[in-house]
Amino acid sequence: MPKQHPDRPPPRPPLEAASDDRLRRLAERARELDALDRLLRQCLPEPLASRTRLANVRQGRLVFLVDAAGIATALRLHTPELIRAAQAAGVEASALTVKVATMRAAQTATAAPLQPPLSTATQAKLRAAAGHLDDPELRDRLLRLASMADS
Secondary structure, three states: OOOOOOOOOOOOOHHHHHOOHHHHHHHHHHHHHHHHHHHHHOOOOOOOHHHEEEEEEEOOEEEEEEOOHHHHHHHHOOHHHHHHHHHHOOOOOOEEEEEEOOOOOOOOOOOOOOOOOOOHHHHHHHHHHHHOOOOHHHHHHHHHHHHHOOO
16 A cells, blocks of 8 residues: 655545546536537538547637648638537637647557457367478467467
């Protein structure tokens, strides 16, 4: 168990921390931005809508993230529609900022493997094929491939 720093209060239970007003405001802001993002992207044609994300509304500016410079240019062409839609939703917006950023999905430890595991029959066939080969390097590779599914 980690030592408690003498100048810091003890950590609060998660439910109590969740009732913190700052955390509640932050969560509410995230929900508002997410709802506005969904609304504004409805104004955009595909594939533009799927390659953009509203990141913030700051000082009257809609701040969007995109994954490529070409998408940024295409998004800027839709500035008037986006601003009108934001204003119709009650957001004080008068400008658009577009930032190019790589948007990758977060990988988790429980993410599904990219390739399905080999079946038992496939493993057996790989091992059998390896047993009939004269080339030791190819035989080793087939055996390694068959054993990869075991791990």
